[in-house]
Amino acid sequence: MSAEPPLLQRLVEALRCLPGVGPKSAQRMAFHLLERDREGGRRLAAVLAESMERIGHCQRCRTLSDREVCALCANPNRDDGLLCVVETPTEVLAIEQSTGFKGRYFVLAGACRPRRHRAPRAEPGRPPGPPGRGGGAGADTGHEPDGRGCRDGTLHQRDGQGVWCDGDRIAHGVPLGGELDYVDGGTLAHAFAGRHRIG
Amino acid sequence: MSAEPPLLQRLVEALRCLPGVGPKSAQRMAFHLLERDREGGRRLAAVLAESMERIGHCQRCRTLSDREVCALCANPNRDDGLLCVVETPTEVLAIEQSTGFKGRYFVLAGACRPRRHRAPRAEPGRPPGPPGRGGGAGADTGHEPDGRGCRDGTLHQRDGQGVWCDGDRIAHGVPLGGELDYVDGGTLAHAFAGRHRIG
Numbered sequence: 363m364s365a366e367p368p369l370l371q372r373l374v375e376a377l378r379c380l381p382g383v384g385p386k387s388a389q390r391m392a393f394h395l396l397e398r399d400r401e402g403g404r405r406l407a408a409v410l411a412e413s414m415e416r417i418g419h420c421q422r423c424r425t426l427s428d429r430e431v432c433a434l435c436a437n438p439n440r441d442d443g444l445l446c447v448v449e450t451p452t453e454v455l456a457i458e459q460s461t462g463f464k465g466r467y468f469v470l471a472g473a474c475r476p477r478r479h480r481a482p483r484a485e486p487g488r489p490p491g492p493p494g495r496g497g498g499a500g501a502d503t504g505h506e507p508d509g510r511g512c513r514d515g516t517l518h519q520r521d522g523q524g525v526w527c528d529g530d531r532i533a534h535g536v537p538l539g540g541e542l543d544y545v546d547g548g549t550l551a552h553a554f555a556g557r558h559r560i561g
Numbered sequence: 562m563s564a565e566p567p568l569l570q571r572l573v574e575a576l577r578c579l580p581g582v583g584p585k586s587a588q589r590m591a592f593h594l595l596e597r598d599r600e601g602g603r604r605l606a607a608v609l610a611e612s613m614e615r616i617g618h619c620q621r622c623r624t625l626s627d628r629e630v631c632a633l634c635a636n637p638n639r640d641d642g643l644l645c646v647v648e649t650p651t652e653v654l655a656i657e658q659s660t661g662f663k664g665r666y667f668v669l670a671g672a673c674r675p676r677r678h679r680a681p682r683a684e685p686g687r688p689p690g691p692p693g694r695g696g697g698a699g700a701d702t703g704h705e706p707d708g709r710g711c712r713d714g715t716l717h718q719r720d721g722q723g724v725w726c727d728g729d730r731i732a733h734g735v736p737l738g739g740e741l742d743y744v745d746g747g748t749l750a751h752a753f754a755g756r757h758r759i760g
Contacts, residue, residue, distance in 0.1 A: 393651045397649070405578070406609060409572050413568055450596070455588065
């Protein structure tokens with residue numbers, strides 16, 4: 363006979379669906395909630411159940427949202443002339459939290475590879491708006507979904523006529539305060555090649 | 562306007578009730594569940610809600626249980642002549658998982674200090690059973706709830722007449738494979754004083 367009553371055991375098991383949570387952490391979490399924070403546990407259960415049902419993808423940029431069009435896409439003050447293409451909704455959040463970017467986003471929601479030897483597609487008749495609206499997944503981004511590349515956000519600028527006119531990729535380099543000993547060779551090579559003149 | 566829709570933000574906030582989960586981890590957990598494991602999230606929400614309502618304390622040993630009497634106390638094969646007094650339900654689980662102890666438990670459910678200069682209380686008329694059954698919290702354990710001592714399980718042995726006849730405290734010492742450089746002085750002093758002859 364086990365020391366754990368069935369329900370407690372099921373709670374510990376259920377907590378292991380969280381990333382980075384092993385048997386010991388799950389046990390610690392279960393006991394913490396039961397002994398010290400039942401109210402927090404109840405609130406988490408309710409918000410979690412609601413989130414799993416109600417949060418879907420924004421119909422424009424495909425980031426996670428509980429509305430048809432997310433708050434960013436619905437914001438009229440964002441710059442329609444700048445589009446940041448990222449791989450996942452997490453990256454939208456990271457860029458929003460750490461940069462001053464005020465344009466629009468498009469989430470590829472899948473790995474992709476830049477299409478080489480191909481000019482960006484000109485679509486003069488298309489109304490202004492991020493790529494992917496009404497199109498296939500990644501169809502307008504000049505990327506193919508096959509698992510390589512695109513791990514960094516890419517900035518595209520449009521001329522307001524629906525024609526791509528410029529594209530940038532965010533810089534590769536060593537992290538601020540990072541020690542060179544711990545940086546992989548590829549990153550260090552990029553950082554070295556992309557060096558700037560001081561002053 | 563925030564990049565996070567309100568519900569997603571509430572989910573990240575709610576996840577922070579878990580011990581050791583900061584803003585970054587909570588965000589990672591929320592996105593993981595939403596993008597990769599909705600079923601796990603739904604199951605966690607349901608088990609969590611049920612656990613917060615149904616799991617209480619065993620009426621005999623006071624460990625956490627969804628039944629009036631926990632599986633350990635209800636097990637007739639455990640040794641009634643051995644009682645292990647611990648501070649928290651987590652310690653019951655730790656001892657069950659790592660030792661061969663086959664006696665009963667009693668959970669103090671609060672810090673305590675051993676009563677010095679006082680003999681254990683004799684209760685000849687009392688039927689055999691762990692202390693605390695029908696008594697006040699910790700009243701029969703020879704401990705006072707004031708926040709010191711008792712952080713390790715203490716073994717008490719009874720003679721079957723309800724009279725305490727012997728008590729042990731688990732050993733203090735260095736962890737298996739532990740390096741002496743990282744052990745605090747108090748623990749090292751206990752380990753040194755409690756050394757055993759080899760062979």
